[in-house]
Amino acid sequence: MQVKRMLKTGAIVFAIVVLLGAVAFGALLWHIHASARRYCSIAQAAHPHPGDDVAALIDFMKSDEHSLPERNLAVWTLGRLRDPAALPALGLFYTGGPCDHDTRLCQGELHKAITLCGGTPRPSSEPGPETDEQKPRGDSREDRRRPVSSASRPT
Numbered sequence: 001m002q003v004k005r006m007l008k009t010g011a012i013v014f015a016i017v018v019l020l021g022a023v024a025f026g027a028l029l030w031h032i033h034a035s036a037r038r039y040c041s042i043a044q045a046a047h048p049h050p051g052d053d054v055a056a057l058i059d060f061m062k063s064d065e066h067s068l069p070e071r072n073l074a075v076w077t078l079g080r081l082r083d084p085a086a087l088p089a090l091g092l093f094y095t096g097g098p099c100d101h102d103t104r105l106c107q108g109e110l111h112k113a114i115t116l117c118g119g120t121p122r123p124s125s126e127p128g129p130e131t132d133e134q135k136p137r138g139d140s141r142e143d144r145r146r147p148v149s150s151a152s153r154p155t
Helices: 002-046 053-062 068-081 084-093 107-116
Strands: none
Touching: 002 053, 002 068, 053 068, 053 084, 068 084, 068 107, 084 107
């Protein structure tokens, strides 16, 4: 009798834990989706592209009017949207080097976004200011942008 009662209690506890885990997972997915929608709205307000959130996010990411943390959130959102149309713009900023959050978009976030959009993260084969140790830190963001190599675009 005692063993039966313990098994029944254990099964109830297990069911409650599984249910709570499923609810927590659902809440996490909802939060991620809501955050992506909110960042799309922010990008649309700053760079209107009616009906095209990806274009608004790309303009937001490229704009020097916004801080790097804000632009990194645009990169994160582009990854969540998983739209291959974002690959060329994401590739402009991907160097494959270490992150330098004070001066450049997060390379790790760019890597994830490129992968989620269906691309293969590959830095440009030509050397650029990001890898040139002699380049002074005062260079403009426009100088640091490089196009995506054709090998990283999906066919």
